[in-house]
Amino acid sequence: MDAASFFRDKSLGADSPISGVISLLAAVDALSHVDGLDNLNKQLVFLVFTGEAWGYLGSRRFLLELDQQSDAVRGLNSSLIQLVMEIGSTGKGFSQGNKTFFAHTQVVSSDTNEALDALKLAQESLKSEGVTVSNASSSNPGIPPSSLMSFLRKNSSTSGIVLEDFDTVFANNFYHSHLDDSANINSSAIVAAASLVARTLYVLASDKKDSTSSALSSINANASLVEELISCLLDCDPGLSCELVSSYIASVDTCPSHYVGVVLGEPSSTPSTNQVDDISRFVWNFLADRTSTPKGNTTVCSKDCSNNGGVCIRAETDGKGICVNSTTRYVPAYSTRLKLDSGTWKVLPPNSSDPMGMLDPVWTESNWNTIGLRVYxxxxxxxxxxxxxxxxxxxxxxxxxxxxxxxxxxxxxxxx
Structure with missing residues (x-):
C-alpha cells in the first residue's frame, strides 16, 4: 500500500497500488454485510502489506513472524495457507464500458484451478455489469511483481492468483510518478474488482457453486464507499480530514502520503499515533471494524479489552474508543535482517536458507530533528x-x- 518516487510525498500511487487497496477494503465491506460468515467452511485472512516497493519488506516480515509464531500472528499457521489471492492494480481495468481484469498464476494446482473457476463463477454473476476476467497470457514469464513472490520464494508450491488490470504489458505509464493520481484511475473498475473479489472469496469459502444464488448476487461493493476512499486517500481536498477517516483516527496530516516511512524506535504491534502513519492506522481501524463483532454489553474500551481478545478501535476520535471482538493485527514492516537489541539496531548476517535473504537490502535514511529555512x-x-x-x-x-x-x-x- 506504499508508493515510492524521488519526491516521496508527491507519489500517491493511485493505480499502483492504492486502487488494489481500495478494492480490498470495499470487498471486505461487502462481505461484512453477508449473513452467516461464521459458518463458512474456510477461514478468510485479509492482509495489507507496506514496504513492498523496498524489497517486499511487509510480506517477508509477515512470513518471518509466522515462522517465529510471534504474538502478532497468533492463531495463523503458514502450513494451512491453501491459496493466496492478491489484488494488484485495478484502477485502469475500464474500457468502453467494460471492466476487464486478468488472473496471473504461476503454480498449476487443484487449488489454483478451483480459484480460477470461482473467479469465472463470480464473473458470470456480474455479467450484466460488463465484468470480464481472463487468464493471463501463457507467454508471460510468470506472475508480475507482487507480494505473492515472497510466498512462492518461501514455498514454491504455494497456490496463488494475482488479479491485475493488464495482461502482458504493464498498463500504468505513470508508475511511481506524481502523475499517478486520482485522475489516472476509474472508480467503476475498482467497484467491479471489489465485487468480483468479494464474490470469489465467498464461493471459495462456502463451496457454493451456483452463480444465480441470491446469496451471491447480494454481495456488491459500495460504490459510494469507493468514491469516498478515493477522495480520502488520493486527494488533499478533503483528504484525510474526510468524514470516513475522521470517524476512525485523528489524522496528523490532511494530504495523504503513501511513503512507507522509517522505523525510529522499538517496533510495536500497537498502531500508535507517534509511530504509525495516518494511512496505516486508518486501514487497521477500518479492517478491525468491518471484521468485528460487538464485545459484550459494554462498548467503551478499558484495560481489559485487549486482555480478553478484543481490540480498541476509534480510540483517537474521542479518547475512549470502542472495544470489539476482532483478530485484526498490526505487524511493523521492516527488514528481516534487522533486530533491536537493548535499544540498538543490529544488522544480522544474510540467511543462506532464505533465497531473498541473501540479497536482502537494509534501507536507511537521513533523519533531521529540525529542518530550518532561511528566507531573504x-x-x-x-x-x-x-x-x-x-x-x-x-x-x-x-x-x-x-x-x-x-x-x-x-x-x-x-x-x-
Missing amino acids: TVQEAAYDQLVLLGGLSVTILAYLAIVLTKAYITKALKQD
Whole structure:
C-alpha cells in the first residue's frame, strides 16, 4: 500500500497500488454485510502489506513472524495457507464500458484451478455489469511483481492468483510518478474488482457453486464507499480530514502520503499515533471494524479489552474508543535482517536458507530533528544600482592610485 518516487510525498500511487487497496477494503465491506460468515467452511485472512516497493519488506516480515509464531500472528499457521489471492492494480481495468481484469498464476494446482473457476463463477454473476476476467497470457514469464513472490520464494508450491488490470504489458505509464493520481484511475473498475473479489472469496469459502444464488448476487461493493476512499486517500481536498477517516483516527496530516516511512524506535504491534502513519492506522481501524463483532454489553474500551481478545478501535476520535471482538493485527514492516537489541539496531548476517535473504537490502535514511529555512528579501533596484556605482567608483579610484603610484616611483628612481 506504499508508493515510492524521488519526491516521496508527491507519489500517491493511485493505480499502483492504492486502487488494489481500495478494492480490498470495499470487498471486505461487502462481505461484512453477508449473513452467516461464521459458518463458512474456510477461514478468510485479509492482509495489507507496506514496504513492498523496498524489497517486499511487509510480506517477508509477515512470513518471518509466522515462522517465529510471534504474538502478532497468533492463531495463523503458514502450513494451512491453501491459496493466496492478491489484488494488484485495478484502477485502469475500464474500457468502453467494460471492466476487464486478468488472473496471473504461476503454480498449476487443484487449488489454483478451483480459484480460477470461482473467479469465472463470480464473473458470470456480474455479467450484466460488463465484468470480464481472463487468464493471463501463457507467454508471460510468470506472475508480475507482487507480494505473492515472497510466498512462492518461501514455498514454491504455494497456490496463488494475482488479479491485475493488464495482461502482458504493464498498463500504468505513470508508475511511481506524481502523475499517478486520482485522475489516472476509474472508480467503476475498482467497484467491479471489489465485487468480483468479494464474490470469489465467498464461493471459495462456502463451496457454493451456483452463480444465480441470491446469496451471491447480494454481495456488491459500495460504490459510494469507493468514491469516498478515493477522495480520502488520493486527494488533499478533503483528504484525510474526510468524514470516513475522521470517524476512525485523528489524522496528523490532511494530504495523504503513501511513503512507507522509517522505523525510529522499538517496533510495536500497537498502531500508535507517534509511530504509525495516518494511512496505516486508518486501514487497521477500518479492517478491525468491518471484521468485528460487538464485545459484550459494554462498548467503551478499558484495560481489559485487549486482555480478553478484543481490540480498541476509534480510540483517537474521542479518547475512549470502542472495544470489539476482532483478530485484526498490526505487524511493523521492516527488514528481516534487522533486530533491536537493548535499544540498538543490529544488522544480522544474510540467511543462506532464505533465497531473498541473501540479497536482502537494509534501507536507511537521513533523519533531521529540525529542518530550518532561511528566507531573504529581494533588494530594491535603486540599492543594486548604488552598489554598482560604488563598485565602479572603487575600481576607477584604484586604477588612478596605481597609475599615480607607478609614476611617483618611476620619478623617484630617476632622481636616484
